Amino acid sequence: MKPxxxxxxxxKLIEIAESLFAEKGFYGTSIRDLADSIAIAKSSLLHHxxxxxxxxxxxxxxxxxxxxxxxxxxxxxxxxxxxxxxxxVQLLCNNSEKKPNRENIILRELLDNPKRAEKAKKWFFIxxxxxxxxxxxxxxxxxxxxxxxxxxxxxxxxxxxRYLIISLPTVKQFFDEKIYRQVLKDHHxxxxxxxxxxxxxK
Amino acid sequence: MKPxxxxxxxxKLIEIAESLFAEKGFYGTSIRDLADSIAIAKSSLLHHxxxxxxxxxxxxxxxxxxxxxxxxxxxxxxxxxxxxxxxxVQLLCNNSEKKPNRENIILRELLDNPKRAEKAKKWFFIxxxxxxxxxxxxxxxxxxxxxxxxxxxxxxxxxxxRYLIISLPTVKQFFDEKIYRQVLKDHHxxxxxxxxxxxxxK
DNA sequence: TTGACCGCCTACCGATCGGTCGGTAGAGTA
DNA sequence: TACTCTACCGACCGATCGGTAGGCGGTCAA
Numbered sequence: 001m002k003p004x005x006x007x008x009x010x011x012k013l014i015e016i017a018e019s020l021f022a023e024k025g026f027y028g029t030s031i032r033d034l035a036d037s038i039a040i041a042k043s044s045l046l047h048h049x050x051x052x053x054x055x056x057x058x059x060x061x062x063x064x065x066x067x068x069x070x071x072x073x074x075x076x077x078x079x080x081x082x083x084x085x086x087x088x089v090q091l092l093c094n095n096s097e098k099k100p101n102r103e104n105i106i107l108r109e110l111l112d113n114p115k116r117a118e119k120a121k122k123w124f125f126i127x128x129x130x131x132x133x134x135x136x137x138x139x140x141x142x143x144x145x146x147x148x149x150x151x152x153x154x155x156x157x158x159x160x161x162r163y164l165i166i167s168l169p170t171v172k173q174f175f176d177e178k179i180y181r182q183v184l185k186d187h188h189x190x191x192x193x194x195x196x197x198x199x200x201x202k
Numbered sequence: 203m204k205p206x207x208x209x210x211x212x213x214k215l216i217e218i219a220e221s222l223f224a225e226k227g228f229y230g231t232s233i234r235d236l237a238d239s240i241a242i243a244k245s246s247l248l249h250h251x252x253x254x255x256x257x258x259x260x261x262x263x264x265x266x267x268x269x270x271x272x273x274x275x276x277x278x279x280x281x282x283x284x285x286x287x288x289x290x291v292q293l294l295c296n297n298s299e300k301k302p303n304r305e306n307i308i309l310r311e312l313l314d315n316p317k318r319a320e321k322a323k324k325w326f327f328i329x330x331x332x333x334x335x336x337x338x339x340x341x342x343x344x345x346x347x348x349x350x351x352x353x354x355x356x357x358x359x360x361x362x363x364r365y366l367i368i369s370l371p372t373v374k375q376f377f378d379e380k381i382y383r384q385v386l387k388d389h390h391x392x393x394x395x396x397x398x399x400x401x402x403x404k
Numbered sequence: 405t406t407g408a409c410c411g412c413c414t415a416c417c418g419a420t421c422g423g424t425c426g427g428t429a430g431a432g433t434a
Numbered sequence: 435t436a437c438t439c440t441a442c443c444g445a446c447c448g449a450t451c452g453g454t455a456g457g458c459g460g461t462c463a464a
Binding site for chain 2: 023024025026027028104107108110111112113114115123126129130148149151152153155156157158159160161162163164166167169170171174175183186187190191193194197198
């Protein structure tokens with residue numbers, strides 16, 4: 001998991017690992033699959049990342065760092081918490097289209113983490129989570145947000161979004177074709193209404 | 203997967219499989235683990251359920267049947283859709299405390315289903331999902347619910363709940379001890395407010 | 405020129421995977 | 435008694451798992 005000097009192979013590995021772990025999970029993905037996918041030997045993979053767990057950790061770290069950075073960027077770009085939170089909803093919806101693996105990996109990690117946590121003793125997404133609850137807390141102390149529990153609100157917001165996203169491949173068969181194209185747009189609008197009604201003070 | 207005459211062993215298997223699959227996922231659980239857990243030989247497990255997939259399918263089917271039945275019971279017990287939907291929220295929250303494995307397995311199944319779907323070509327939770335959207339549609343045609351998309355609303359509601367539940371083991375370290383005891387109660391209240399504001403016509 | 409290091413390889417390891425096989429004990433039935 | 439069926443078992447299978455050992459060619463500093 002140490003930074004490598006020649007980035008090409010290690011970065012390619014993280015990239016392919018992100019998509020395979022997202023699709024099939026940690027135990028469903030073998031390091032043979034991963035190595036074959038970018039046409040290197042399995043032992044070359046292990047040369048870069050000493051163990052399978054390390055590679056998985058590198059994937060999580062990269063993901064968590066990106067996401068934390070995005071939240072910070074939103075905080076920096078907009079001065080008031082109202083704009084920040086709506087911008088974040090926008091970000092969520094955009095990223096689910098551009099980077100569909102993310103939600104899968106995050107969900108899988110939440111499911112597996114309690115077991116893994118005994119060894120790892122850390123949660124990669126802590127800064128991301130704290131960044132988000134901080135926006136809520138800040139908005140509350142400035143009097144623009146209602147006094148909801150920041151943690152519960154964020155978890156429900158993330159959940160409403162991520163669950164829908166990972167359900168879509170399965171449930172899309174139940175939408176009419178022309179309705180389905182509207183779903184992501186309507187979902188986005190619903191999330192915004194949720195934020196407006198449950199969080200924003202009138 | 204055929205029904206067995208001597209229920210004891212097969213049912214014990216489904217029971218232990220439900221908790222192990224929930225905890226470690228399909229690929230993370232071996233049939234040796236499962237057999238050992240109830241002290242029978244691995245070949246005896248395969249005598250009852252011809253393959254590991256069959257056993258997993260039996261677990262899903264039992265779960266889906268129970269949940270579909272619960273929704274139907276709510277529909278039957280209460281005449282109007284407003285009471286039905288609040289009763290369902292109550293049901294969700296109660297079951298997450300009584301049957302904590304459920305949410306895990308459902309989430310894992312949603313994540314793995316797109317891959318599995320090629321073979322299985324069926325989704326065990328379809329009746330459950332349809333039952334819920336039917337409540338919304340019925341309430342809408344009776345004029346007591348707002349014209350939201352039934353599918354999106356249900357997915358967001360389920361998501362807000364299930365995501366929070368599976369996150370709790372990981373994020374509970376960020377709650378104060380005395381606050382944490384309130385979380386499930388506050389979460390329940392928030393879900394009800396969400397339903398009241400986004401669904402119920404005033 | 406040498407030697408340390410690097411990225412990558414083939415060959416191999418023991419452990420474990422899902423699943424098969426032949427067989428046994430016991431209950432039911434004719 | 436003889437036959438059948440069910441639940442269960444230990445022994446075994448080929449395949450695959452994560453990981454190790456050692457070697458090869460190239461780069462670069464001493």
